[in-house]
Amino acid sequence: MAAGRPLRVTIWNEHVHEQRQASVRKIYPEGMHAPIAEGIRRELGDGVSVRVATLEEPEHGLTEGALAETDVLTWWGHAAHDQVADEVVERVHARVLAGMGIVLLHSAHYSKIFKRLMGTTCSLRWRSDPGGEREVIWTVNPAHPIAAGVPQPIVVPHDEMYGEYFDIPTPDDLVFISSYEGGEVFRSGCVYRRGLGRVVYFSPGDQEYPVYHQPEIQRVIANCVAWCGEAGRANDTPSTRQGNSPRNWYM
Amino acid sequence: MAAGRPLRVTIWNEHVHEQRQASVRKIYPEGMHAPIAEGIRRELGDGVSVRVATLEEPEHGLTEGALAETDVLTWWGHAAHDQVADEVVERVHARVLAGMGIVLLHSAHYSKIFKRLMGTTCSLRWRSDPGGEREVIWTVNPAHPIAAGVPQPIVVPHDEMYGEYFDIPTPDDLVFISSYEGGEVFRSGCVYRRGLGRVVYFSPGDQEYPVYHQPEIQRVIANCVAWCGEAGRANDTPSTRQGNSPRNWYM
Amino acid sequence: MAAGRPLRVTIWNEHVHEQRQASVRKIYPEGMHAPIAEGIRRELGDGVSVRVATLEEPEHGLTEGALAETDVLTWWGHAAHDQVADEVVERVHARVLAGMGIVLLHSAHYSKIFKRLMGTTCSLRWRSDPGGEREVIWTVNPAHPIAAGVPQPIVVPHDEMYGEYFDIPTPDDLVFISSYEGGEVFRSGCVYRRGLGRVVYFSPGDQEYPVYHQPEIQRVIANCVAWCGEAGRANDTPSTRQGNSPRNWYM
């Protein structure tokens, strides 16, 4: 709880699979956002205030006002990327550049906002075999705050395979690499700065498996939220002032 | 001249200032693209074939066919960024991700294509005092090919000041840093990979000063062209194949 | 004050110039370490406990015990780099890799410990004109914690010029770039991770000028200390366990 108030987190969930597919609803009866929120609250306690927003709300729950009061946004989407309004995407994008943190989860690699931030296709290799396969998540930067307090490795018993080549810009920091039973590897924890905002992509979490109920995964997400939340609060905007500058303006 | 044929370069120039302003036309009577082309030809000789394209041509001279036959595109724009058709920008973007190199010059920091590739505002500080001021360009990565054969430092007698904070992603490699008489600094040579393509931003070159006639600046641009052109030719596309992949597809 | 106890900081000062040269003693009558300590205490308050160590102490004040109780070490040296015992350098090196932060100041670019950590010559260009010259320090990564709360730019009225090419590995993050009246530039705030430890090099601070009395400079150093101190405390060592590993050791 820096700067005298809790970190304000908005958990954004597309919330489509849970309503459409019994198999997903069984795993996440209250929506995937429920265990994500629970994990963040457990790990960060009084340091955080959490709200949830979903696709079906007006402006997807991401109005100017809501974003102005959000320090960190987490994002899960898959079936309905195209239904996210471009205007909302531009609004989120501007807030990230102005210092809001954003944590993109799993199939959010193909969300409009991630592609907008990255400037690449963000395509990857995947395998949707029924039952999934074991994912083993390795920390390759043990001094990075998003890896704090997690075991080496984290084992996810069943997840969808995501494999290289993952078409993203080279991360500012690569923190996690996953392997799968099929032998594929994936850069599963990637960190970027864009403008004043911090961006994390963390790949585990297919809707068909109870990944977000797993405490180690919840811990990583909480770490991501805490770390992404630092930037927007620590900085004094003057250092980024731009535009026409007369000679000796700073003297 | 790798792979048995010359590197195919398209020099794109907005070509608006030269037609509108006598002061610019005096410096660049045949257009700014003329000395840029001349420098590339002088430095790369038979290894390169150069063509020019401008805003006023149909599809700005950047048709599907033209781009398919371009290994490296250089880009200068300023007054008319908004007149570049979004469709053409998307086409250039796709070609870069597929391996075409792109070299963005000076005020192209605000071009649609650069902002699209970067995902940030690309804003900066500037000063348009008449007469400009001395820019001194320092190599901070002397082993990078785009710095080959240039003096340390390069002195540009008169240029427009471009200063930090420059709102770009952290470069994959930072090669040049400029200082100005007013004391500002600027990351003036920035290198990125996006998909299979290489991207360079090189900042000197305000239209009011004869910067592109300067041999050291021409040499850097030729270096950028040669280096950006490597990627698209060296690679075998199979390594980036993506999509649904059955277990043991690679065995 | 994370993890329930203050961050333990050791300020290491060669403390030779202050004793030998009246001009330096006049600026730093209680040693250069005094204003450095004062600034850290003012900025970090109860979150920090500060001690000082100097070259002339047994083992330079950096015994195994002292280092074991140090979370972050700051280092200033110049005239007597060679008098630092190799054994102490190896000890400090090992502690950094195990998670201690280290902040290297000004002429510490040529210290044994910095060269040991970097693996390069760490040479640079300099100018020791009497009176020095104005240094202007620009933030190029405004979201980095070591730049928090400092003006853009910081102006140091008189400092020794340090210029490129600075022979260091490419920083993991480049946060500050300085310019000088003579037109040179310098990567003046460079951040690295080595093992579990964080490393910052921050260049202002020639002994002939009152640079460490300047509140903005003190603020940056305090930021560096706070940031470097995070890593050693946040991490669980298991994630770095190494060595011979039987199949399925982690299952």
Next chain:
Amino acid sequence: MAAGRPLRVTIWNEHVHEQRQASVRKIYPEGMHAPIAEGIRRELGDGVSVRVATLEEPEHGLTEGALAETDVLTWWGHAAHDQVADEVVERVHARVLAGMGIVLLHSAHYSKIFKRLMGTTCSLRWRSDPGGEREVIWTVNPAHPIAAGVPQPIVVPHDEMYGEYFDIPTPDDLVFISSYEGGEVFRSGCVYRRGLGRVVYFSPGDQEYPVYHQPEIQRVIANCVAWCGEAGRANDTPSTRQGNSPRNWYM
């Protein structure tokens, strides 16, 4: 064959296992350096001249004269790292910083020269099960020249497992990541610049398996040699001149 003469490559092989162990001699009857040299010659043809040097030669075959005529050095060592003379290590180190490329293979991660260049412990996780296990090597930077022309993935039927955490500085570019049957991952193709020299670490190649007979592995090593060799030839040394610099020295 840039700059009018072939690239001069020295293949350094400890050459101890081949002489001591029948199992290794059977795989590499003429020494491990033989297929490494063969692959480089096949891929680079007239563009390269190759010589071999081994531990048992005077000064390990790495005299001042030999290094002065080497553009790229490849290094394989394992059983006898400690027998490499410190003086030779310092000599190689200085040559790398002055522009010689170096390609470190497999167990060379623990060589004196690699640790000297990296400044970290370079420790890792390993598994020496008889028979080894399948290693699958994935390209994560398909535009990098060292990945040119290799399949995605490269499958090595039997190799020793090398796993994370690998205690190295964050690479300037990460090009390959390997997975193993046991589920471990490893950053197997890492690229650095140190001074004017380029450094590649490429991990496949345990002495118990015929890894260096595999054409794809030979191709990667040839790519590394070609890429590392560029730097020393392309650069003009003036850009790195350092030391005391009077005001306006460059005007």
